[in-house]
Amino acid sequence: AQSVTQLDSQVPVFEEAPVELRCNYSSSVSVYLFWYVQYPNQGLQLLLKYLSGSTLVKGINGFEAEFNKSQTSFHLRKPSVHISDTAEYFCAVGGDQGGKLIFGQGTELSVKP
Amino acid sequence: DTGVSQDPRHKITKRGQNVTFRCDPISEHNRLYWYRQTLGQGPEFLTYFQNEAQLEKSRLLSDRFSAERPKGSFSTLEIQRTEQGDSAMYLCASSPSPDRGGGYTFGSGTRLTVV
Numbered sequence: 001a002q003s004v005t006q007l008d009s010q011v012p013v014f015e016e017a018p019v020e021l022r023c024n025y026s027s028s029v030s031v032y033l034f035w036y037v038q039y040p041n042q043g044l045q046l047l048l049k050y051l052s053g054s055t056l057v058k059g060i061n062g063f064e065a066e067f068n069k070s071q072t073s074f075h076l077r078k079p080s081v082h083i084s085d086t087a088e089y090f091c092a093v094g095g096d097q098g099g100k101l102i103f104g105q106g107t108e109l110s111v112k113p
Numbered sequence: 114d115t116g117v118s119q120d121p122r123h124k125i126t127k128r129g130q131n132v133t134f135r136c137d138p139i140s141e142h143n144r145l146y147w148y149r150q151t152l153g154q155g156p157e158f159l160t161y162f163q164n165e166a167q168l169e170k171s172r173l174l175s176d177r178f179s180a181e182r183p184k185g186s187f188s189t190l191e192i193q194r195t196e197q198g199d200s201a202m203y204l205c206a207s208s209p210s211p212d213r214g215g216g217y218t219f220g221s222g223t224r225l226t227v228v
Contacts, residue, residue: 004155034216043117043204043219044156090155100146100169101217103155 002027002093006104014112015083021076021107023091033074034092034101035065044090050074061085086111117220119205125226126195133191134223138207145188146217147180148204149173156204162188163210195227 007022025031032051036044048059055067065076074091088108092101118137126132138145143164148156159178160170164185174180177195182188192199202224206217 006155036219041221041224043221044206044217045219046216049216092155100158100161101156102158103148105155106153 002029002031002095002102004091004093004102004104006089006091006107008107009105010108010110012110012112013081016080018079019077019081019085019109021089021091021109023074023076023104025072025074025091025093027072027093027095029095032094033065033067034094035059035063035074035076036090036092036103037061038088038090038106040087047076047089081109081111083111083113085109117205117207117218119203119220119223121223122221123224123226125228128197128227129194131191131193132195132225133189134203134205134225135187135189136205136220137187138205139218140186142207142209142218143185144208144210145182146206146208147188147190148206150202150204150222151200159190192225195225197227200225200227 003026005024013019034049035047038044048057050057050067058064063078088106090106091104094101120135146161147159150156158171159174160180162182165182177193180190202222204222206219208217
């Protein structure tokens, strides 16, 4: 079985500061890893994904994430956040054969001026 | 292509009534997924289809829930005898197959409120 734990439910940060949103996963098979962003009353938008290869993955809006197999982590980072980054962020894991994704409970990023 | 479309965007219903939601996936995607999201939680998997075949159902999907994708294009999710606990956002997503981690495209969701 697969599971995802997002270690912080809320992360407040000031504008232009760096941020890290933490995600740990558990799986008995090879996985794909994803970060999605959700703005209020909207669906989920893919930020980035790790499938294989380089462990540092770059996504949209200046976000990046690093896959660490030994620590079973996939933390999301941004060196300088903007007010517009305020949203809910979800980490997700899927099997390498496709199919359903398992989501974490989300981290609410709140960027303050 | 306008992406994944869900209808309606909002639905308010009285407890005990039946409701049906529709999802139109991206036309070339043959996989379609339904998720439920309650306030402050991540999406929970309900079921998915490959073409018209329903390949997996979560145990969250009680007997009151039924999903169909009769022609392998759009899908409907019906909830019978709604309960207040059914209040949630119902999200639809689609992907190509084999998706090999290509990632889903999500619709904007249908927010159900049971009063």
